[in-house]
Amino acid sequence: MSMRIAVLAALLVPLAATVVVAQTDPIAQRKAVMKEIGEQTKAAGAIVKGEAPYDAAKAAAIFKTYSEGADKFGALFPAGSDKGDTKAAPAIWSDRAGFDAALAKFKAAVAANIDKVGTADGFKTAMAAVGPECRACHQSYQQR
Template sequence: MRPLLLAALVLPFVAATAGAQSDPIKERQAIMKQIGEQTGAGAAMLKGEAPFDAAKAAAIFKTYTEGGAKFGSLFPEGSDKGDTKALPAVWSNRAGFDAELAAFNKAVAAGAPNIGTADGFKSAFSAVAQTCRTCHSTYKAR
């Protein structure tokens, strides 16, 4: 009985400590690295430098969907300090930043059903890429 009671008391503390030790800057950089790698592969297909591959297109949009779902929560107050290219506008204009992220997620969701063909992928990928450019021009240092 005592070990169970001890575990019940300690487990929430351990979980809270583990969460507090996460690094949102590194987490968002990892997500953006994955998105960037997938975007490079998509751009190659878009430009005809690589053949269209429906499985690869699906992997690209899966990465976009998963990354977009997590990304917004990785900009808490105070995460503007450190090794980050996020501009102060992320925090000073949070509503605008959140709107840009919502536009990305909407473009991904709208395009995903159409990526099974080369033409569908090109259209969907182009729409998503436009949201990336718009957001980066305002919220990311070059």
């Protein structure tokens, strides 16, 4: 039995270390947040285009992801996290006030429209308000 425990521990320790590194790595964290937001935006686009049926629960989940992601996102750009495998533009650090303002506009658009997503038309209206704020931030603060 102790051999099984030793083998299990040997397998779990590297996994636990990976989780800790991801939790302390701001680049990995912001990539994870953006991946989740991107996946939700793809689903939203399909709904808006009529490629997927409108679903009130899915629409609410999309906006919940936007809201939670936006709340986390600003803190994931500490000094020194501009180096490494990142598409974050240098302007995030050289124009931090502009970046923070762009993020605040996104948060405000999400907050102002989150109550509209309960209907298909409301969801389309909400996405029309939030989408431009996403694009504006990406155009200024993401390297292509």
